[in-house]
Each structure stands twice: as C-alpha cells, then as structure tokens.
Amino acid sequence: MEHFAINWWAVLAAAVARMVLGAIWYSPPLFFNRWMALTGITHAEMNRRMPMLLLVDFVCAVLIGFVLVHAVRYAGAVGVAQGAVVGFFNWLGFVATVTLGITLYEKKPFALFAITNGWQLISLMVMGAILAGWP
Numbered sequence: 001m002e003h004f005a006i007n008w009w010a011v012l013a014a015a016v017a018r019m020v021l022g023a024i025w026y027s028p029p030l031f032f033n034r035w036m037a038l039t040g041i042t043h044a045e046m047n048r049r050m051p052m053l054l055l056v057d058f059v060c061a062v063l064i065g066f067v068l069v070h071a072v073r074y075a076g077a078v079g080v081a082q083g084a085v086v087g088f089f090n091w092l093g094f095v096a097t098v099t100l101g102i103t104l105y106e107k108k109p110f111a112l113f114a115i116t117n118g119w120q121l122i123s124l125m126v127m128g129a130i131l132a133g134w135p
Helices: 008-025 032-039 043-075 080-105 110-133
Strands: none
Touching: 008 043, 008 110, 032 110, 043 080, 043 110, 080 110
C-alpha cells in the first residue's frame, strides 16, 4: 500500500463542508420536514439528540475524508473536477448500492432513499473536489 502525506487541513475542510451541506440539505426550506415525516422522528426528539448526533456526524465526516483522500490519491485525481468524479464513483459503488438494498429490504419509502442519497452524493462529490483540488 502506497504511503503518502495526508493534508489534514483539506480533510478537515472536507468534513466541515459535509456538515454545512448537511445543515442546508436538511433545513426546513429543503428536505427537513419531508425527511421527518418519512422517518417519524419528532422535533423534540431531534432537539434532544442533536448535540450527540452532531458530534458523531463530525467524527464520521473526518473518517470519510480520511478514506476519500486515499481514493483520490490512488485514482490519481488532480483538481476539483477529477476529485468530484472520485466522490461520485465512491457514492455509486459504496453508498447508493448499499442504501438501495437497505431501502428495498426494509420497505422504506423511495423518497427517503432519494433525500438521503441526494445529500450523500453531493457531499461526497464536494469532499472529493476539496481533497483533490487543495493545493
């Protein structure tokens, strides 16, 4: 396995970008209300759990950035566009396929799959763009 220096500032920036995109994607003007209706989660439950969820989400975002920087590097991606393509293919191969199976097996609404995967797709493409485009 190739060893290379990891730009931790880029990994952190990608993680923060994922968090910001999540906040926008799941905001009331976009998909928050529909997502809540599809999951059955209440405002009170979200408010009670939010501090822990945000901490876990950030740690996971850093881990995703760490793994994705390896995919970007191994793919030889240079620049924003190539990084976004690496993010797309990682979403397609590892996220969309797994969550589609879960959606079908668990008889979840396809709208929930679309909302969740829309955010996953965009966030992975943005993260890949940041990781490959960081100077």
